[in-house]
Amino acid sequence: MSKILININNLDMINEYEKIGITNFLFAIPEFSIGYTKIPIASIPSNAYILINRVLDTESIDKLKRLAPELMRFKGIFFEDVGVFNIFSNTNLELIWYQNHFATNASSINTWLDLGATSAVISNELTQEEIKDIIASSHKPLVFTILGKNQIMYSRRTLLSNFNEYSNLPKNHKMTLKESHTNNTFLALEEKNGTIIYNDEYFNYVKLQQEIPDDKIKFYLVMNLDLRVEQIKDILDGQEFGSSGFLSKKTVYRMSEYNDR
Amino acid sequence: MIDNIELLAPAGTIEKMRFAFHYGADAVYFGGKNYSLRANAKNFDLSEMQEAVLFAHSMNKRVYVTVNIVFHNEDLSGLLEYLQYLSSIKVDAIITSDIAVMNMIREHKIDLEIHISTQASILNYEAALFYKNMGATRVVLAREASKEDIRRIKEETGLEIECFVHGAMCTSISGRCVLSNYCTNRDSNRGGCAQICRWTFDYLDSDKKITDEPFSMTPKDLNMVPLIESMIESGVNSFKIEGRMRSIYYVSTVILIYRRLIDKLKTNTLTKEYQEYALKVLNRVANRDSAPQFFASLPGVNEQYYLGREELSNQDFLGLVLDYQDGVATIEQRNNFKKGDMVQVFGPSHETYTFQIKNIIDESGESIDVARHPQMIIKINCPYEIHKYDMMRIKMFDI
Numbered sequence: 001m002s003k004i005l006i007n008i009n010n011l012d013m014i015n016e017y018e019k020i021g022i023t024n025f026l027f028a029i030p031e032f033s034i035g036y037t038k039i040p041i042a043s044i045p046s047n048a049y050i051l052i053n054r055v056l057d058t059e060s061i062d063k064l065k066r067l068a069p070e071l072m073r074f075k076g077i078f079f080e081d082v083g084v085f086n087i088f089s090n091t092n093l094e095l096i097w098y099q100n101h102f103a104t105n106a107s108s109i110n111t112w113l114d115l116g117a118t119s120a121v122i123s124n125e126l127t128q129e130e131i132k133d134i135i136a137s138s139h140k141p142l143v144f145t146i147l148g149k150n151q152i153m154y155s156r157r158t159l160l161s162n163f164n165e166y167s168n169l170p171k172n173h174k175m176t177l178k179e180s181h182t183n184n185t186f187l188a189l190e191e192k193n194g195t196i197i198y199n200d201e202y203f204n205y206v207k208l209q210q211e212i213p214d215d216k217i218k219f220y221l222v223m224n225l226d227l228r229v230e231q232i233k234d235i236l237d238g239q240e241f242g243s244s245g246f247l248s249k250k251t252v253y254r255m256s257e258y259n260d261r
Numbered sequence: 262m263i264d265n266i267e268l269l270a271p272a273g274t275i276e277k278m279r280f281a282f283h284y285g286a287d288a289v290y291f292g293g294k295n296y297s298l299r300a301n302a303k304n305f306d307l308s309e310m311q312e313a314v315l316f317a318h319s320m321n322k323r324v325y326v327t328v329n330i331v332f333h334n335e336d337l338s339g340l341l342e343y344l345q346y347l348s349s350i351k352v353d354a355i356i357t358s359d360i361a362v363m364n365m366i367r368e369h370k371i372d373l374e375i376h377i378s379t380q381a382s383i384l385n386y387e388a389a390l391f392y393k394n395m396g397a398t399r400v401v402l403a404r405e406a407s408k409e410d411i412r413r414i415k416e417e418t419g420l421e422i423e424c425f426v427h428g429a430m431c432t433s434i435s436g437r438c439v440l441s442n443y444c445t446n447r448d449s450n451r452g453g454c455a456q457i458c459r460w461t462f463d464y465l466d467s468d469k470k471i472t473d474e475p476f477s478m479t480p481k482d483l484n485m486v487p488l489i490e491s492m493i494e495s496g497v498n499s500f501k502i503e504g505r506m507r508s509i510y511y512v513s514t515v516i517l518i519y520r521r522l523i524d525k526l527k528t529n530t531l532t533k534e535y536q537e538y539a540l541k542v543l544n545r546v547a548n549r550d551s552a553p554q555f556f557a558s559l560p561g562v563n564e565q566y567y568l569g570r571e572e573l574s575n576q577d578f579l580g581l582v583l584d585y586q587d588g589v590a591t592i593e594q595r596n597n598f599k600k601g602d603m604v605q606v607f608g609p610s611h612e613t614y615t616f617q618i619k620n621i622i623d624e625s626g627e628s629i630d631v632a633r634h635p636q637m638i639i640k641i642n643c644p645y646e647i648h649k650y651d652m653m654r655i656k657m658f659d660i
Contacts (some may be wrong), residue, residue, distance in 0.1 A: 055403070055434050058410045061385035082613045083387030086394075101439055101450055105332045107361035124332070125442050133334055134372070153436040156405045156555070161477045162562040167474045177462035177476055186462075194434075200441055251442050252451030252482075253330075 004236065005143070005219035007051065015047075016229040024219060026051050026078060027092055034190060035151050035196035036225070046073045053080040053098060055154070061087075078143075085117065086119060094118035096143060096218075100151055101125060111240060113139045119218045122147060128208055128247040141218035146205045147235060147242070148223030149187065153197035160190040176200065187225075192206040198225070203208035204242035206235060263527055267499040269325070269423065270516050273302050274508055275309055283650050284513040284609050286522030287564070288323035289313075290356060292506065296336065296343065297327045298380070298452045302506050311350045323353040323381075329378040331436070331450035332359050340363055350370045356401065358436065363395045374398050376423065380436035380450070386408050386417035393418055401501065404430055404483060405555045408495050415496025422496050426485035427515055427543065428503025430554065432458035432478045479566045484551030486539050489522055490531075492556065510578035510595070512548045513652060517609060541658050548575045579604060582651040583638070590643040592653060599631040605660075606643065608651030613660050616644050 001021035001094060008014060008025050025048045026037035032052040044050070052069060056064065061083050064138070067087055068087060073079065076094025077093060081187040085095055097103060097112045097120040109120045121143040122134055135142055160175055177197070185200040235241045270281035272289035281289050291297075291313070292304045305313060313501065317324045326347055330336060340362070346357060348371050355373055357363065358380035366373050375409040376399040377392045378381060389400050395484050399421035402411060406424065415422050431438060439449055440457035446451035461475035481504070485492060492500070500523070502515050518539045525531035544551055552564045579602075580592035590606075598604065600618055607613040632639050 002354055017389045027583070055382045055384055055405075055437070056388075056406075057384040057407065058386065058413045061387050065387075081388055082381075082391045083385045083389075086387040086391040100437060102331055102359075102436070103630055104450075105337060105359075105361060106335075107337055108332065109366070111360045111364040125448075130334060150439075152439045153433045155433045155478070157480070157560060157565075158430065158476070159432070159565075162565055163476055163478070163567070165562045166565075166567045167472055169472060172466060175469065175476075176464060176465040179457070179460060179462050181445060181460070184444050186440075186443075197440065226476040244624055246442070249446060249450035251446055251451070251453070253451040 001236070003214070003220050004222060005049065005216060006222040006232070007036055007224055008039060008048075011039060011226065013229060020229065020233045025027055025049065025223070028053075031060065032056070032193060033246055035198070036223075039152060041067075041070055044074070046075075048074055049094070050074050050077045051098075051153075052077055052084050053100070054079045055156075057084055078121065085115075089116050098143075100154070103134075104130075106134045109134060110137070110139045110141065118144050121221060124150065124203065124205065125246050125251065127250050128211075129232070131208070131247075132211065135212055135216045138216060141216055143219045143221050144205070144208075144212065144217055145221040145223060146209060147202060147232070148221070149198040149200070149225050150245075151196050152159055152195060152199050154184070154198075156194045158190055160188060160196040199239070201244035202227075202242035204235060205245065205247060206238065221233065262528055263493055265498060266422075266493060266523055267323075268516065268519055268523060269499050269501040270512060271428075271452045271502055271505040271507065272512075273299070273304070273504075274311070274505075275305070275313060275316075275503075277305045277512055278313055278511055280650065281516055282317065282320055282322055284323070284516040286516050287288045287586075288325060288353070288499070288591055289317065290325040290327055290501075292327040292329075293343070296330055296332075296340065298329050298450075298454075299327075300572075302591050307346060310347070310352070314350050314352055318351070322496045325354045325356050326352045327378070328355045328357045328359075328362055329380055330359070330452055331380070332361055335453070336451070337361065341369060344371050345369070351438060353435075354399065360395065363392075363397070367396055371487055376401060376421075379403055379425065382436055383414070383436050386414045389414045389420055393420055393467065398462045399423055399499070405434055407507070408491060408556055411492070411495040411497060411556075421498045423499035423501055424485075424492060424497045425483055425503055426492070426500040426519065427483055427488070427551075428507075428547075430480045430483050432480055474567070477567050478556055480554070480560070481564050481566060481571040482538065482547055482551035483551050483554050483634060484543055484552055485556065486518075486522065486543065487518075488553050493526070508578070509544055509581075510652060511576075514607075517544060517607065518542055520609070538658065544579065544658055546575065577654045577657065578652065580632070580653045580657060581640075582606065582608070582647055582649060582653065584641065584649060585647045588642055588644070589640050590647055590653075591638060591640050594635060594639060596631055596635075597631060598653075598655070603656035604653050605656050606645065606647050607652050608648055608654050610648055611645070611651075614643075614647070615656055615660065 005024040131148040187198040270286035272278035272291040288366040358378040376489040402421040441449040464476040528622040
């Protein structure tokens with residue numbers, strides 16, 4: 001468990017995680033994170049990582065610069081917006097590139113690492129061969145997400161409020177969307193700064209850990225929304241759970257490839 | 262500032278590029294057969310790219326090539342040679358969001374100007390400065406950029422600013438959506454997007470469907486006609502039209518409307534009446550409603566579609582003018598029209614003319630009542646002097 005990094009949705013869970021050997025924590029923070037429970041900065045322990053996964057507008061980037069001195073006590077920042085890297089690149093903070101869906105090739109990742117990023121979170125819409133290739137050729141140890149619900153769409157719009165208003169429905173900021181043709185189900189969460197849509201099923205890449213050289217990994221990341229600590233322990237110990245995502249499912253993008261499947 | 266505004270058009274094919282320039286575009290963007298986000302568009306092969314560059318430069322216009330997929334390892338093969346080729350034929354810039362591409366250009370000292378794609382979701386000046394340090398000369402801002410975002414990015418970076426002003430929008434921040442990957446296995450960030458955000462969904466609370474109304478999240482198209490002047494004041498250098506897969510009629514109509522708006526602003530002759538006319542024409546040509554979206558305020562319920570709607574193909578485009586001599590126009594038919602119809606002819610060198618079709622002569626010289634067949638060549642009497650590549654459409658509105 002020493003390389004597990006997990007997001008914290010409730011401060012009370014820290015002790016429980018520590019009891020099962022997880023000691024690396026990632027915290028979403030007010031104003032700058034989206035899609036996960038935000039913890040007030042003052043309550044976050046200093047040996048933690050901060051998640052800044054919003055695409056930041058000008059007002060927010062100005063706020064972040066004012067907040068910067070308060071963030072210097074943390075171990076590092078997982079960032080989506082490259083403006084965050086620009087602000088903190090000359091500090092001692094570890095900066096981990098976590099641009100959702102973009103860390104899909106070794107060259108991009110290594111460019112970030114060569115520019116000074118401490119690590120990068122590999123996209124998990126990749127096959128296991130692609131993931132292993134990227135890890136093998138990385139210039140520094142990477143972060144590999146092994147369990148979570150993927151954030152698969154991020155809109156600046158308040159999509160649920162808009163629809164509720166149109167349909168005269170009561171306010172609700174957490175809904176399930178079901179697509180009947182493909183039978184896919186998604187979880188939609190709306191916040192002040194936009195709407196996040198998750199795949200409603202957890203993906204579970206835990207087994208892949210055995211096939212990856214340990215020295216090439218900085219952290220195995222768990223992005224938890226609603227699992228209990230005991231459930232997470234069981235899954236990390238090998239219990240069957242969730243889906244294997246794209247590990248064996250290569251995406252296509254030309255209609256000819258699609259029709260040939 | 263206004264003298265240097267660029268009108269940037271989509272060019273899905275060489276033909277569309279020629280029409281875009283003819284109707285007033287200053288520059289076009291297109292993709293090659295690989296590495297471009299419209300993987301299922303026709304796109305340009307290498308020799309077509311060279312032809313496009315030569316044609317554009319002969320008119321003192323510019324060409325930008327999209328290299329804007331999010332690359333997987335397998336896609337990097339051949340990229341270096343491709344970038345070197347684009348440099349050798351002197352494209353004016355590439356549009357990219359992947360830092361691997363920027364690094365390759367830098368490492369190999371390839372002479373290519375870099376514009377950062379809207380896929381990079383730039384909304385703040387620190388992000389823009391990062392890309393400036395990577396060698397970019399221009400940033401294509403996220404469609405979510407507000408007036409203040411644009412103003413500050415311009416002020417703090419001095420970079421050229423390109424913004425979309427017209428066309429379809431993603432529901433998500435561009436690049437931050439892989440719904441297509443999950444629903445269809447088609448990779449949205451490599452050009453395979455199946456536009457799942459235009460589908461409808463059941464709307465459930467705790468597994469219980471709470472309305473029969475299908476959940477929809479489709480945005481109306483972007484349309485910045487009412488705010489063009491304000492965009493210029495904010496520091497926008499290039500007005501970009503979306504739509505590489507749209508028809509020549511669509512591209513020509515939209516480009517001409519924005520060309521005239523910009524020119525009228527330059528000469529201080531823009532009127533409310535023209536803006537209202539422009540809005541009506543643009544809504545009609547797309548067959549969709551449109552709205553300014555994020556520039557002035559956060560879009561809400563009125564900037565999306567909710568009722569299930571069919572996008573019927575637009576039948577307004579009646580024909581392409583091939584020739585005009587002594588009051589007789591030669592037309593290549595595109596949609597049915599008949600004697601007695603009121604039509605309009607528009608083109609870049611004159612205002613839009615409205616007249617009634619009094620006669621139709623087919624290729625064998627016979628008088629006919631209806632032009633029924635696509636691409637049939639006919640002649641009509643036209644009381645106004647019109648020109649090759651003008652377009653004839655159904656009369657939409659009084660002008």
